[in-house]
Amino acid sequence: MFTMRSSTDDRKRAHYAALRVVAVYEHRRYGGRSGRYVHEREVAIILNMLPAGGRILDLPSGTGRIGEALKRRGFDVLSADSSRPMLEACAQRGLAPRVQMDAFRPCFRVGSFHAIVCLRFAYHYPSIDGLLSVLRPLLRPNGHLILDCLNWSVFSWVPILKWQFAGPLYIHDAERIASAASRAGLEVLKHRSGFFLSQLLYRYLPLALVRRLERLERHAPDTWFVKTYYCLGERLATALPAA
Numbered sequence: 001m002f003t004m005r006s007s008t009d010d011r012k013r014a015h016y017a018a019l020r021v022v023a024v025y026e027h028r029r030y031g032g033r034s035g036r037y038v039h040e041r042e043v044a045i046i047l048n049m050l051p052a053g054g055r056i057l058d059l060p061s062g063t064g065r066i067g068e069a070l071k072r073r074g075f076d077v078l079s080a081d082s083s084r085p086m087l088e089a090c091a092q093r094g095l096a097p098r099v100q101m102d103a104f105r106p107c108f109r110v111g112s113f114h115a116i117v118c119l120r121f122a123y124h125y126p127s128i129d130g131l132l133s134v135l136r137p138l139l140r141p142n143g144h145l146i147l148d149c150l151n152w153s154v155f156s157w158v159p160i161l162k163w164q165f166a167g168p169l170y171i172h173d174a175e176r177i178a179s180a181a182s183r184a185g186l187e188v189l190k191h192r193s194g195f196f197l198s199q200l201l202y203r204y205l206p207l208a209l210v211r212r213l214e215r216l217e218r219h220a221p222d223t224w225f226v227k228t229y230y231c232l233g234e235r236l237a238t239a240l241p242a243a
């Protein structure tokens with residue numbers, strides 16, 4: 001098991017368990033018309049990667065913004081998070097069932113989910129291996145694991161900004177994701193990069209500019225984007241050569 005626990009993890013969990021953080025979580029990231037647009041774009045990226053229907057683990061659920069969107073599209077969503085106030089925010093959205101747990105010590109049976117959606121989480125941890133090694137067994141055969149990773153971030157460069165998130169953010173590039181996936185018996189089935197700036201900043205831009213930036217993305221190389229969304233699935237056995 002590659003799980004790395006540290007006092008930073010405890011600090012991060014405590015940060016997201018604070019009522020004042022939960023109260024402003026969505027407003028600060030997805031508030032206003034531009035923030036809402038970014039949230040909806042993110043939901044569309046996830047839906048585009050998932051086969052329709054099935055049992056989904058939204059981990060960590062946070063306030064349930066993703067879980068609610070998936071439930072509305074007919075998925076059977078289970079919300080899990082280490083933060084009780086975050087789960088209470090899920091309850092206010094009508095999301096059930098909910099489970100309070102540590103993502104690195106999941107309490108579900110092997111093969112419980114058709115898909116796991118794990119957003120805004122992997123970049124809080126230095127190693128992807130730990131996360132993949134605990135989540136992969138929870139997937140049914142042909143299940144999907146969706147996660148987003150940072151390719152770069154001003155928040156990881158400027159020490160004082162790190163404390164926005166109660167600790168550092170980690171960069172996991174495409175090569176690192178592909179090799180960690182392979183070690184976990186998974187492979188990258190689809191990926192989609194997007195956003196020129198931190199999503200925290202998009203929320204403050206006029207909507208017209210946010211749309212314009214999105215159109216410009218079509219002409220930009222992958223390395224320019226802050227984030228990449230990955231859909232991982234079981235690695236297919238290497239085909240045997242024909243006899």
Ligand SMILES: C[S@@+](CC[C@H](N)C(=O)[O-])C[C@H]1O[C@@H](n2cnc3c(N)ncnc32)[C@H](O)[C@@H]1O
Pocket residue numbers: 012013016017059060061062063065066080081082083086101102103104118119120121
């Ligand atoms: C940035 S939020 C992301 C929430 C949601 N996925 C989203 O995209 O809005 C990070 C969440 O991870 C939760 N969290 C942090 N460490 C955790 C852990 N070890 N196990 C489970 N949840 C954890 C926090 O409580 C918080 O709700």
